[in-house]
Amino acid sequence: MLMKTNKILDEIRSTISPETKMQMELSVAIANRIYDILEAKGMSQKDFAHILGKTETEVSRWLSGTQNLTLSTISKISIALGEDIIAVIGHNPYHAYEETLPSVAEPEEEYKKSNHS
Amino acid sequence: MERNLLIELLEDGDKVSLYSPHFEGEEYSEFEKFLLAYKDEYPEDVRQLVYRLDIIKRDGAADRHFRYEGTRRDRVMALPSHLETTSLRLYLLNIQSKILILGNGGLKSTATYQEDNNLNRCVQTLQKIDIQLKQLEHQKVLIVTGTQLLGNLQFSIDD
Numbered sequence: 001m002l003m004k005t006n007k008i009l010d011e012i013r014s015t016i017s018p019e020t021k022m023q024m025e026l027s028v029a030i031a032n033r034i035y036d037i038l039e040a041k042g043m044s045q046k047d048f049a050h051i052l053g054k055t056e057t058e059v060s061r062w063l064s065g066t067q068n069l070t071l072s073t074i075s076k077i078s079i080a081l082g083e084d085i086i087a088v089i090g091h092n093p094y095h096a097y098e099e100t101l102p103s104v105a106e107p108e109e110e111y112k113k114s115n116h117s
Numbered sequence: 118m119e120r121n122l123l124i125e126l127l128e129d130g131d132k133v134s135l136y137s138p139h140f141e142g143e144e145y146s147e148f149e150k151f152l153l154a155y156k157d158e159y160p161e162d163v164r165q166l167v168y169r170l171d172i173i174k175r176d177g178a179a180d181r182h183f184r185y186e187g188t189r190r191d192r193v194m195a196l197p198s199h200l201e202t203t204s205l206r207l208y209l210l211n212i213q214s215k216i217l218i219l220g221n222g223g224l225k226s227t228a229t230y231q232e233d234n235n236l237n238r239c240v241q242t243l244q245k246i247d248i249q250l251k252q253l254e255h256q257k258v259l260i261v262t263g264t265q266l267l268g269n270l271q272f273s274i275d276d
Binding site: 003004005006008009012013015016017020021024025028035060063064065066 | 126127128129130135149152153156160161163164165167168169170171172176181182183184196197
């Protein structure tokens with residue numbers, strides 16, 4: 001089926017740079033990823049905002065895909081959700097971060113060793 | 118003043134189609150007037166809005182992609198320019214996440230749209246159209262089938 005298009009929109013489309021398209025695709029994809037994780041975890045926007053110390057309005061803007069999120073904000077969101085939001089080929093940021101955390105069992109094991117030896 | 122208008126199909130999309138009110142006697146629809154008014158002065162913002170609409174046409178028009186405007190009773194929403202380099206706002210009606218009726222908009226320099234005569238008028242026009250559309254939908258004179266709005270797309274509003 002031939003899709004109807006609009007002449008003025010087509011003229012503007014012809015001037016959109018590949019960089020603009022990629023940046024917008026990425027920011028929408030990031031917003032969708034955050035939304036999907038919240039849904040999967042059954043976490044409300046209100047709870048998520050509370051965890052991060054942000055307002056619901058701010059979280060709502062993140063999820064709209066109309067915000068140019070900084071790496072700092074993406075990192076905070078990733079840590080709060082415990083999931084990767086973005087990935088670089090060959091490297092998963094959250095998992096790499098997780099590997100640097102001490103194992104929860106380690107201190108207890110050390111304590112037992114020191115008290116039973 | 119009573120003004121006749123047509124809800125005109127601008128573009129089809131896989132998941133969402135774009136319509137715009139076109140007042141009788143005018144050359145362009147409301148959305149076309151918005152594009153023509155801002156495309157030269159704010160080219161990057163307008164490009165972002167157009168590409169955002171392309172993504173919405175392809176992926177869907179979930180409410181979370183927009184900002185709620187108007188009142189709880191209506192379906193008026195706003196689409197900000199993507200990366201918010203300016204405060205350009207496009208106002209629209211989101212019908213069942215299948216159809217966007219794109220209105221006019223402008224630069225938002227006040228805390229609320231009501232404080233700006235132009236933006237307030239843009240929102241009020243869409244609110245009046247929404248009231249008419251709801252009546253027509255209720256009467257089954259207008260139906261949404263797939264991404265198409267079928268039925269009587271011509272009516273008048275007091276604008």
